[in-house]
Amino acid sequence: MRSGRLFSISIALVVAALVVPARAATIEITMENLVISPAEISAKVGDTITWINKDVFAHTATAKNGDFDVTLPPKKSAASILKKAGTIDYYCRYHPNMKATLKVEP
Amino acid sequence: MFIRWSAALAAAILLSSPALQGACAADKPTDPQIAHIAYTAGVIDINAAKQAQKKAKSKDVKAFAEDMLRDHEAVNKQALALVKKLNVTPEDNDTSKALSKQASDKLAELDKLDGAAFDKAYVANEVAYHKAVNGALETQLIPSASNAELKSLLQTGLKIFQGHQQHAEHVAAELK
Numbered sequence: 155m156r157s158g159r160l161f162s163i164s165i166a167l168v169v170a171a172l173v174v175p176a177r178a179a180t181i182e183i184t185m186e187n188l189v190i191s192p193a194e195i196s197a198k199v200g201d202t203i204t205w206i207n208k209d210v211f212a213h214t215a216t217a218k219n220g221d222f223d224v225t226l227p228p229k230k231s232a233a234s235i236l237k238k239a240g241t242i243d244y245y246c247r248y249h250p251n252m253k254a255t256l257k258v259e260p
Numbered sequence: 261m262f263i264r265w266s267a268a269l270a271a272a273i274l275l276s277s278p279a280l281q282g283a284c285a286a287d288k289p290t291d292p293q294i295a296h297i298a299y300t301a302g303v304i305d306i307n308a309a310k311q312a313q314k315k316a317k318s319k320d321v322k323a324f325a326e327d328m329l330r331d332h333e334a335v336n337k338q339a340l341a342l343v344k345k346l347n348v349t350p351e352d353n354d355t356s357k358a359l360s361k362q363a364s365d366k367l368a369e370l371d372k373l374d375g376a377a378f379d380k381a382y383v384a385n386e387v388a389y390h391k392a393v394n395g396a397l398e399t400q401l402i403p404s405a406s407n408a409e410l411k412s413l414l415q416t417g418l419k420i421f422q423g424h425q426q427h428a429e430h431v432a433a434e435l436k
Contacts, residue, residue, distance in 0.1 A: 187416060187419070188416070188420060188423070210334045210337070211330070211334050211420065212330055228334060248327050248331070249423050250423070250426075251422075
């Protein structure tokens, strides 16, 4: 039975997903009213950052060291996975007064 | 007496002087007038940015103009949505008229310039213009606004325009 096999495959996938250690976390960083919050946050290599722009303005999350440069249209979000450890100062290219720090631990 | 107040604002913006402070604190523009002034001020900077996109030579000035266009269009879009929601019709007034007149004179003046001379004059005017508008927002428009949502939009505007002023000052310094 084809549908039966498909079903067991999907069960296997779900089980596999549960078994894989869920160490990578997702961290939300919000830009609202021209402020990045939290202004300082720690994460680990492999974690995902979800950038949320709640403003009607376009923003960017631009690392000073060039590690990332994410463009966020108004009221949109984006995700990026952290690949390198380090303390990264980042800002919005359009509104350079918006600054924050991301500490990426190995 | 709104006329006295608007003349003061217009004068402040025309002369780009901080003469606004202390000008008739008792004369308060109404919300429909404030909405009109704020929207007009936005349109003026959008038009200036469009001119700069065509004429500017420096990469930094072009990028600055692009930022102005993006942010001021966003604020004005928000302002239009708000007046619609509040069912308010923006009311033309002497301040808006004076602002528009002054702006079209400035556009004509800048139109005669080219290259580095244009860049310098555009950015210098952006510094002065944002300074004047921010002063007006801070001392007159925000304190006079009675609707909370309008006040909040003006406050967001002030915050973003203060950033523009700093940005313009930075670009101006780089051009020297």
